[in-house]
Amino acid sequence: EDKVVQSPLSLVVHEGDTVTLNCSYEVTNFRSLLWYKQEKKAPTFLFMLTSSGIEKKSGRLSSILDKKEPFSILNITATQTGDSAVYLCAVDNFGNEKLTFGTGTRLTIIP
Amino acid sequence: DGGITQSPKYLFRKEGQNVTLSCEQNLNHDAMYWYRQDPGQGLRLIYYSQIVNDFQKGDIAEGYSVSREKKESFPLTVTSAQKNPTAFYLCASRDRGHTEAFFGQGTRLTVV
Numbered sequence: 001e002d003k004v005v006q007s008p009l010s011l012v013v014h015e016g017d018t019v020t021l022n023c024s025y026e027v028t029n030f031r032s033l034l035w036y037k038q039e040k041k042a043p044t045f046l047f048m049l050t051s052s053g054i055e056k057k058s059g060r061l062s063s064i065l066d067k068k069e070p071f072s073i074l075n076i077t078a079t080q081t082g083d084s085a086v087y088l089c090a091v092d093n094f095g096n097e098k099l100t101f102g103t104g105t106r107l108t109i110i111p
Numbered sequence: 112d113g114g115i116t117q118s119p120k121y122l123f124r125k126e127g128q129n130v131t132l133s134c135e136q137n138l139n140h141d142a143m144y145w146y147r148q149d150p151g152q153g154l155r156l157i158y159y160s161q162i163v164n165d166f167q168k169g170d171i172a173e174g175y176s177v178s179r180e181k182k183e184s185f186p187l188t189v190t191s192a193q194k195n196p197t198a199f200y201l202c203a204s205r206d207r208g209h210t211e212a213f214f215g216q217g218t219r220l221t222v223v
Binding site: 004048086098106 | 146161216217
């Protein structure tokens with residue numbers, strides 16, 4: 001069974017801090033790892049990672065994948081209150097198109 | 112406007128009743144998914160479908176049923192056999208292959 005474990009489960013930091021969110025996984029036929037941000041209802045897509053060691057970056061957010069361990073991290077620098085959300089990690093199984101999500105990390109940014 | 116539409120947004124059900132949640136997409140995506148989210152939890156996969164007239168059980172399929180008679184539609188029925196159905200339900204779709212999934216706005220189901 002495919003499995004995704006995220007840590008920490010929740011995190012409270014002050015505006016301007018840098019945070020690192022972790023995602024480890026087990027999957028039978030790895031195709032990709034995806035990060036999503038969920039503020040209220042529908043999760044919105046952030047990154048898709050397929051290769052180890054190649055950083056994906058979008059503004060203050062960046063992510064990298066290590067297929068050997070295996071895990072991924074999501075970094076957010078100079079955090080803002082608008083970054084408060086649940087961050088979800090998912091793995092894509094090549095063999096059966098199954099998309100398995102983790103428990104999420106709830107990030108709260110204090111002004 | 113292309114996207115995924117879930118309806119209704121809020122649904123109340125009496126114990127012992129079956130209810131059906133609607134999910135429609137006009138993105139021409141092959142694969143569709145149903146997830147359940149409980150407070151403070153991540154997404155747990157209920158059912159998914161790769162193509163029309165085919166679907167597979169996810170990790171928590173007991174007490175749920177689905178159909179995929181049309182490419183654009185993937186309704187989820189929450190049956191009376193589901194012991195704890197109160198939750199937030201999310202539908203997603205994506206192209207087959209190497210792409211991200213797009214989500215609907217969700218249906219919040221409450222058993223009263």
